[in-house]
Amino acid sequence: MRPGGFKVGPIEVAPPLLLAPMEDVTSLPMRRIAKRIGQPGLMFSEFVSAMAIHYGAKKTLKKLRVHPDERPLGIQIFGGEPEVMAETARLCEEAGADIVDINMGCWVPKVCKTGSGAALLKDSERAAAIVRAVVRAVAVPVTVKVRAGWDWSLFTAPDLVRRFQDEGVRMVTLHARFAKQGFEGEADWRLIEELRDAVDVPLIGNGDVKISGDALKMFRETGCDGVMVGRAAISNPWALARIRCGIAGEPEPPEPTLPERIEVALEHVRETIAYEAHDDPREAEIRAVRSLRGQLPLYIKGVVGAALIRNRLTACGSYSEVEAVLLDFLASQRNDSGS
Numbered sequence: 001m002r003p004g005g006f007k008v009g010p011i012e013v014a015p016p017l018l019l020a021p022m023e024d025v026t027s028l029p030m031r032r033i034a035k036r037i038g039q040p041g042l043m044f045s046e047f048v049s050a051m052a053i054h055y056g057a058k059k060t061l062k063k064l065r066v067h068p069d070e071r072p073l074g075i076q077i078f079g080g081e082p083e084v085m086a087e088t089a090r091l092c093e094e095a096g097a098d099i100v101d102i103n104m105g106c107w108v109p110k111v112c113k114t115g116s117g118a119a120l121l122k123d124s125e126r127a128a129a130i131v132r133a134v135v136r137a138v139a140v141p142v143t144v145k146v147r148a149g150w151d152w153s154l155f156t157a158p159d160l161v162r163r164f165q166d167e168g169v170r171m172v173t174l175h176a177r178f179a180k181q182g183f184e185g186e187a188d189w190r191l192i193e194e195l196r197d198a199v200d201v202p203l204i205g206n207g208d209v210k211i212s213g214d215a216l217k218m219f220r221e222t223g224c225d226g227v228m229v230g231r232a233a234i235s236n237p238w239a240l241a242r243i244r245c246g247i248a249g250e251p252e253p254p255e256p257t258l259p260e261r262i263e264v265a266l267e268h269v270r271e272t273i274a275y276e277a278h279d280d281p282r283e284a285e286i287r288a289v290r291s292l293r294g295q296l297p298l299y300i301k302g303v304v305g306a307a308l309i310r311n312r313l314t315a316c317g318s319y320s321e322v323e324a325v326l327l328d329f330l331a332s333q334r335n336d337s338g339s
């Protein structure tokens with residue numbers, strides 16, 4: 001049987017394919033492109049610092065913007081103070097989030113040293129208090145994204161998520177690694193299978209899904225309700241489309257052509273400039289182009305000669321420069337192929 005959709009409270013998630021929250025990646029412009037081309041059933045914002053929202057940081061407040069096209073959308077928040085998290089969750093709901101997700105997976109020191117992110121895996125009382133406060137603060141479903149535990153092989157997630165479920169969490173995502181691992185090694189999908197027995201709410205598996213075969217294998221081996229894709233979707237919304245079709249048993253669309261990739265890369269830049277300019281037009285173009293430095297080269301990754309223009313692309317400071325580099329590259333490819 002093909003994996004179907006599922007519900008998170010009143011929110012229908014179909015297809016059971018989710019775009020992962022990714023800092024500096026899953027911004028509003030990226031999500032709209034991912035939705036149009038890849039059509040995942042649910043997407044998440046990059047994580048939003050509850051403390052920064054509390055202090056009214058403009059750069060962070062803009063991450064709460066939601067466009068009707070991209071719904072259902074989850075806004076992910078992180079923090080270590082229950083009341084501050086509750087206050088931010090209310091703002092997410094007001095902004096139009098369909099779901100508020102709590103980050104308990106981020107392992108980087110700048111986040112963990114404030115008692116947020118994966119540090120909560122070591123402090124179950126505080127973690128439960130945060131879940132309780134956020135669930136009470138909003139009417140939309142509250143979900144949690146966790147890792148398997150803090151230390152290598154100390155699988156604390158089952159006890160924790162059972163508690164979260166008692167506090168009213170409506171979905172759990174497991175990135176199948178331990179916090180101390182960072183991104184090392186392979187994700188261990190047996191952890192997802194084991195967590196399946198601990199929770200009744202929808203369980204989302206995450207870690208190392210790149211193609212539809214991986215997604216189908218994850219469904220089959222773990223019994224998860226949905227599959228979340230992160231890195232494979234960066235600058236590659238077509239990967240989501242292929243995985244979605246593979247899950248549904250439909251023919252997968254072909255790889256995008258180079259002109260298609262370039263067209264979408266340029267759209268991403270234009271939309272990011274507009275997004276940056278929305279609240280503050282000063283230097284919006286250069287801020288937008290710089291913010292995409294890591295992502296632009298990935299649009300043409302794998303094309304012969306792409307590595308050679310990487311430095312030129314990352315040095316760009318304006319839309320017209322990015323366009324010139326990419327269109328030059330396209331022309332050189334056409335010349336090489338003799339067309």
Ligand SMILES: Cc1cc2nc3c(=O)[nH]c(=O)nc-3n(C[C@H](O)[C@H](O)[C@H](O)COP(=O)(O)O)c2cc1C
Pocket residue numbers: 020021022023024025045046047076103105106145175206207208209228229230231232
């Ligand atoms: C650039 C980047 C930024 C990330 N930012 C977040 C984040 O803000 N919140 C979060 O829960 N996970 C974050 N993650 C982790 C992903 O959501 C996901 O759990 C992880 O990449 C594993 O999935 P994958 O193998 O499909 O990439 C980030 C990952 C990457 C690569």
